[in-house]
Amino acid sequence: MEIKKSNIAKLPSKHGKFFIKAYKQDNQEHLAIMSENFNQLQNPYVRVHSECLTGDALGSLKCDCQNQLDLALNFISKQGGLVIYHRQEGRNIGLLNKINAYALQDKGRNTVEANLELGFAEDERDYSVVKFIFEDLDINSIKLITNNPKKIEYINSIGVSIVERIPAITEVNEFNKNYLNTKKEHFGHML
Numbered sequence: 001m002e003i004k005k006s007n008i009a010k011l012p013s014k015h016g017k018f019f020i021k022a023y024k025q026d027n028q029e030h031l032a033i034m035s036e037n038f039n040q041l042q043n044p045y046v047r048v049h050s051e052c053l054t055g056d057a058l059g060s061l062k063c064d065c066q067n068q069l070d071l072a073l074n075f076i077s078k079q080g081g082l083v084i085y086h087r088q089e090g091r092n093i094g095l096l097n098k099i100n101a102y103a104l105q106d107k108g109r110n111t112v113e114a115n116l117e118l119g120f121a122e123d124e125r126d127y128s129v130v131k132f133i134f135e136d137l138d139i140n141s142i143k144l145i146t147n148n149p150k151k152i153e154y155i156n157s158i159g160v161s162i163v164e165r166i167p168a169i170t171e172v173n174e175f176n177k178n179y180l181n182t183k184k185e186h187f188g189h190m191l
């Protein structure tokens with residue numbers, strides 16, 4: 001399917017100065033956020049950040065998303081690299097369904113049980129736009145910021161080499177404790 005791309009624009013931010021480029025696949029619009037020196041890097045630091053409106057924008061304490069996004073933006077601003085803001089909210093079940101999953105979590109389900117009860121797979125993300133972005137930006141070799149083995153597996157499968165993995169570990173609190181535990185025990189995140 002066709003993926004559209006924008007021109008590159010400047011984005012000064014509180015994390016530093018970036019360049020941004022947008023990509024549109026079906027109805028999802030994603031962003032590549034690049035450090036100023038991005039084009040000179042041999043092995044850029046890369047994070048594929050999955051959208052979490054409640055965390056990223058509202059500062060929800062139920063997950064680690066906002067802290068991971070801040071960590072990644074600060075990191076690439078200093079060390080050079082790329083954050084792909086991958087707009088697959090709620091592991092790609094969308095915002096409305098994620099809030100329904102949260103309502104089930106309020107009744108005691110974990111994140112996996114809630115997804116299954118709503119008729120979804122435990123993780124519905126599709127990373128094909130990441131492959132497109134890597135090709136578009138001429139990226140063959142990276143240092144990946146993640147704890148998620150599925151992202152590593154996907155990037156290996158498209159022939160991009162991961163020369164180093166940087167953990168994206170942030171604070172545990174009373175509200176995200178169970179969520180992080182499910183990531184570790186069920187999804188095999190390296191936490």
Ligand SMILES: Nc1nc2c(ncn2[C@@H]2O[C@H](COP(=O)(O)OP(=O)(O)OP(=O)(O)O)[C@@H](O)[C@H]2O)c(=O)[nH]1
Binds near residue numbers: 050053
């Ligand atoms: N369906 C569902 N999605 C959630 C829930 N909590 C967070 N998410 C979504 O989970 C995604 C974040 O993915 P995670 O699996 O937590 O972590 P990750 O980003 O893949 O892994 P790392 O790279 O190690 O951080 C975002 O899209 C969030 O919106 C939840 O309770 N239910």
Ligand SMILES: [Zn+2]
Binds near residue numbers: 055056063065
């Ligand atoms: Zn989140």
